[in-house]
Amino acid sequence: MRQGSAPYHFDSSSFMNPVINQCFFLTSLFALCLSGCGPTYPKETLTSSLVALCQKEYGVEVSVQIVGKTLAVYVPLEKLFDSTLRLSPEVGEKLDGVILATSRVVLSTDNPPDFYVVVARDKRIPGVELKLIRYIQDIRRLNYGDLSRSEYTKRMLFEFGLGLGIFQGEEHFHIEEVRLGQFLADQIAQRIKTRIEEDPETKKEVRVKAARGKFIPGDSLGPSEEASWGRFTFVIDAEMEGLDLWETLQHEKEHEKKILVASLEVILEVVRGYRFASFDGVEIKTPFLKHSFVLSREVLELYRHKKIDLSTLLLPNDFNLSPHDAELLLKK
Amino acid sequence: MPKPTVIKGHRMRMFFLMHRLKIIIITSIVALILLSIWGLSSLESFYRNMTLAQLPISVLLSGISAAVFVFMYLFGFGRGLANVGRSTIKGAMVDVKWSDVIGMEEAKQEAMEVVQLVRDRARLKKIGGKIVRGLLLIGPPGCGKTYLAKAIATEAGIPFISMAASEFNEIFVGVGASRVRKLFGKARTHAYGYGACILFIDELDAIGRTRTFSFLGGSQETNTTQNQLLVEMDGLNEKDANVIVIGASNAEESVLDVALLRPGRFDRKIYIDRPNLEEREKIFQYYLGKVKYEPSIDVGRLARKAVYKSPADIENIIKEAALIATRKERETIGYKDLSEAMERIDMGLKHKRHMTETERRMIAYHESGHLIVLYLLHPTDDVFKASIISRRDTLGVVYHQPREELHTSNRDRILANIKVALAGYVAEKFKCGTTSDGVASDFRNATAQASSMVWQLGMGEDGFLGDYTLLTSFRMGRELTTDLLSDQLKHELNMETNRILQACLKEVEILLKKEDALLDRFASELLKKEELEYDEIETIFAECGKARPPIISTPPPS
Numbered sequence: 052m053r054q055g056s057a058p059y060h061f062d063s064s065s066f067m068n069p070v071i072n073q074c075f076f077l078t079s080l081f082a083l084c085l086s087g088c089g090p091t092y093p094k095e096t097l098t099s100s101l102v103a104l105c106q107k108e109y110g111v112e113v114s115v116q117i118v119g120k121t122l123a124v125y126v127p128l129e130k131l132f133d134s135t136l137r138l139s140p141e142v143g144e145k146l147d148g149v150i151l152a153t154s155r156v157v158l159s160t161d162n163p164p165d166f167y168v169v170v171a172r173d174k175r176i177p178g179v180e181l182k183l184i185r186y187i188q189d190i191r192r193l194n195y196g197d198l199s200r201s202e203y204t205k206r207m208l209f210e211f212g213l214g215l216g217i218f219q220g221e222e223h224f225h226i227e228e229v230r231l232g233q234f235l236a237d238q239i240a241q242r243i244k245t246r247i248e249e250d251p252e253t254k255k256e257v258r259v260k261a262a263r264g265k266f267i268p269g270d271s272l273g274p275s276e277e278a279s280w281g282r283f284t285f286v287i288d289a290e291m292e293g294l295d296l297w298e299t300l301q302h303e304k305e306h307e308k309k310i311l312v313a314s315l316e317v318i319l320e321v322v323r324g325y326r327f328a329s330f331d332g333v334e335i336k337t338p339f340l341k342h343s344f345v346l347s348r349e350v351l352e353l354y355r356h357k358k359i360d361l362s363t364l365l366l367p368n369d370f371n372l373s374p375h376d377a378e379l380l381l382k383k
Numbered sequence: 384m385p386k387p388t389v390i391k392g393h394r395m396r397m398f399f400l401m402h403r404l405k406i407i408i409i410t411s412i413v414a415l416i417l418l419s420i421w422g423l424s425s426l427e428s429f430y431r432n433m434t435l436a437q438l439p440i441s442v443l444l445s446g447i448s449a450a451v452f453v454f455m456y457l458f459g460f461g462r463g464l465a466n467v468g469r470s471t472i473k474g475a476m477v478d479v480k481w482s483d484v485i486g487m488e489e490a491k492q493e494a495m496e497v498v499q500l501v502r503d504r505a506r507l508k509k510i511g512g513k514i515v516r517g518l519l520l521i522g523p524p525g526c527g528k529t530y531l532a533k534a535i536a537t538e539a540g541i542p543f544i545s546m547a548a549s550e551f552n553e554i555f556v557g558v559g560a561s562r563v564r565k566l567f568g569k570a571r572t573h574a575y576g577y578g579a580c581i582l583f584i585d586e587l588d589a590i591g592r593t594r595t596f597s598f599l600g601g602s603q604e605t606n607t608t609q610n611q612l613l614v615e616m617d618g619l620n621e622k623d624a625n626v627i628v629i630g631a632s633n634a635e636e637s638v639l640d641v642a643l644l645r646p647g648r649f650d651r652k653i654y655i656d657r658p659n660l661e662e663r664e665k666i667f668q669y670y671l672g673k674v675k676y677e678p679s680i681d682v683g684r685l686a687r688k689a690v691y692k693s694p695a696d697i698e699n700i701i702k703e704a705a706l707i708a709t710r711k712e713r714e715t716i717g718y719k720d721l722s723e724a725m726e727r728i729d730m731g732l733k734h735k736r737h738m739t740e741t742e743r744r745m746i747a748y749h750e751s752g753h754l755i756v757l758y759l760l761h762p763t764d765d766v767f768k769a770s771i772i773s774r775r776d777t778l779g780v781v782y783h784q785p786r787e788e789l790h791t792s793n794r795d796r797i798l799a800n801i802k803v804a805l806a807g808y809v810a811e812k813f814k815c816g817t818t819s820d821g822v823a824s825d826f827r828n829a830t831a832q833a834s835s836m837v838w839q840l841g842m843g844e845d846g847f848l849g850d851y852t853l854l855t856s857f858r859m860g861r862e863l864t865t866d867l868l869s870d871q872l873k874h875e876l877n878m879e880t881n882r883i884l885q886a887c888l889k890e891v892e893i894l895l896k897k898e899d900a901l902l903d904r905f906a907s908e909l910l911k912k913e914e915l916e917y918d919e920i921e922t923i924f925a926e927c928g929k930a931r932p933p934i935i936s937t938p939p940p941s
């Protein structure tokens with residue numbers, strides 16, 4: 052017997068599909084609208100927003116300044132340090148809150164700065180300051196999962212001391228704009244110090260008293276025939292510990308080599324980590340070296356690619372610039 | 384053809400009832416989306432953008448997880464144990480009008496009455512009457528029960544849900560009952576919206592057989608399913624929905640449980656029997672109309688030949704004939720193709736065995752004996768074909784059918800059957816001087832009929848009346864220890880049986896002796912041609928001056 056087509060068919064899909072489609076269309080549209088919404092902290096109200104946020108969420112009064120592409124936050128706190136000048140845990144939490152709030156604000160604004168600096172000061176002890184510098188791009192990369200937490204920690208600059216030159220007068224808050232070159236120089240110096248101190252082979256015999264880095268921009272190098280970006284200069288002030296004179300003389304060369312290897316590794320790590328190529332060369336000064344150890348960026352690259360080794364670099368040859376060439380580069 | 388219309392004011396609620404699961408899911412999804420949007424909007428722009436950026440990959444991962452889950456669900460757990468499934472609703476398949484229903488006029492009339500009752504349900508309710516709850520279509524297979532149910536659904540203009548009763552059965556106890564509940568739930572929802580709904584349960588005997596109760600307690604799964612069906616049809620339900628259940632079964636009415644057949648459940652029964660001669664002609668004409676056939680085909684003769692055939696059988700004959708004609712590379716179907724198709728279906732494919740000439744000769748005489756006695760002595764049957772080609776387990780056959788479908792057999796017809804059965808034996812004895820074991824089935828047939836005449840039907844000549852089989856140790860299908868018949872009586876009954884067989888034998892012997900030339904002629908024709916068709920048989924009889932008056936048949940459709 053024959054089969055036929057339908058006189059009746061309650062097809063739910065004919066009724067349901069438009070409803071489903073509409074629902075999904077509307078929600079998708081809404082989501083799209085949301086994704087196109089503006090920043091939470093527009094640049095016009097950036098400073099006031101941060102002040103209000105710190106006040107509202109952490110009960111901390113802060114002062115905020117924008118200097119060029121740097122956001123500076125001054126946090127005066129009661130009882131920030133105890134009698135031994137150690138950070139008080141309770142107040143430290145408030146400081147953490149301010150740092151977090153600053154990160155949130157700089158991430159959700161339409162014209163983010165490159166750096167932020169948080170300066171904390173104990174109201175009772177004028178002159179003792181705590182300074183933290185962060186590169187905004189590092190915070191972003193941490194959130195994207197592009198940086199490990201330990202690497203992120205290494206990338207922030209932390210300074211504690213007397214008279215960091217932030218205050219002119221008692222409460223006049225002034226800070227200089229942070230530039231990437233100098234930020235990297237400071238970071239490299241900080242990392243070199245940590246690396247040498249933590250190296251199991253050197254930490255018992257070598258003590259790094261101070262490591263300082265400086266980025267001298269090309270403009271500051273004086274007139275030159277060629278255009279230049281600038282150079283890094285690192286001064287690593289180290290001394291031998293627990294060794295008599297004979298032993299010191301015996302190990303001096305060896306330690307010098309280790310310090311240089313650590314320094315070069317850190318420099319390469321950092322400049323590559325930041326994809327920073329706007330420099331001409333690097334100068335390293337240690338008390339063990341008779342003269343400055345100066346390398347051009349190209350030679351540094353050769354070293355990175357293991358085309359030359361450190362022993363070769365230490366010889367007075369083409370790679371380790373002769374005093375004359377070094378003088379030229381330094382002048383440059 | 385009326386189209387189902389939703390009752391005013393019921394649309395929204397019906398929609399909710401039918402799609403509550405979908406509505407709940409969609410509402411939940413929309414609520415979740417709105418909550419997500421609310422959550423997103425409360426995030427700072429950096430975190431919001433970051434979340435939105437991760438959204439596509441999250442959606443993709445969720446989609447993959449969902450796909451894996453669905454795959455495992457479908458292939459690991461089936462569609463859920465108690466799931467009725469979408470395939471059960473066959474509204475899309477229904478488009479059968481009354482005019483399409485042919486070959487079951489009486490059943491059609493009854494069905495039309497039911498449709499009228501369904502249509503006038505409002506009026507019926509006003510009077511206080513109850514609409515038909517259940518309709519049982521009983522009849523042999525292939526007679527169009529499902530087809531009639533579809534016609535009822537189409538003409539009544541209400542939704543039609545169909546399910547085979549076997550689909551209720553599962554190895555897990557309680558699943559059948561659960562499926563019945565779900566199916567009726569669906570039907571009630573449709574009935575709520577459209578005023579009524581037809582629920583068609585095919586092969587009802589799968590769950591409708593008389594229930595069995597074990598003295599050990601517990602019950603069979605089919606009992607539970609049937610109990611649920613009984614409750615759903617006329618039990619304690621919270622609301623009275625107009626669900627009309629149509630059941631179809633090939634089984635005898637007595638096979639079905641009495642509780643199913645009582646008023647309030649299947650209170651109407653429509654018997655759909657095999658078509659009669661006139662209906663068969665119509666069916667042949669209907670199906671022949673769909674193929675190319677030779678106009679000379681005598682549809683009346685085809686209809687006569689197809690006695691006791693169902694519409695499905697007839698459709699199958701035409702299909703088979705079309706295949707045969709195609710194989711023979713002909714454009715149209717001829718009578719021979721139809722005849723061959725019918726034999727193929729009834730007797731199986733020809734299977735030529737290698738036989739000796741002696742064997743072939745014996746078979747030819749055997750079949751010629753049947754043929755002559757059948758043609759000359761049988762009061763009701765026509766010979767349509769004689770063959771000595773082996774098919775299945777037979778070595779030869781004389782194909783005969785009553786001219787009309789007969790529902791009773793009189794003494795003459797039974798005696799003629801006995802004579803026809805014995806004719807093969809007589810012909811072998813006369814012409815070959817011996818007999819073969821080919822007579823075994825003929826004798827079984829003849830003895831059974833003769834015995835039945837004497838023991839059960841009072842057709843003997845020595846005055847025994849009544850059904851003596853009831854008094855033997857085997858009666859009512861059971862073996863009893865007591866036998867109420869004396870040996871003497873048994874002897875006399877058996878003697879009378881034998882007397883009938885002997886009388887028939889004698890008559891056949893006389894006839895075949897008399898028609899010796901005819902016997903030789905048919906045997907030689909069969910040996911030569913192997914098969915003789917109706918027309919050839921008629922011609923030979925006519926040539927020998929033995930032709931019977933021709934049977935007037937309906938001319939084929941132009």
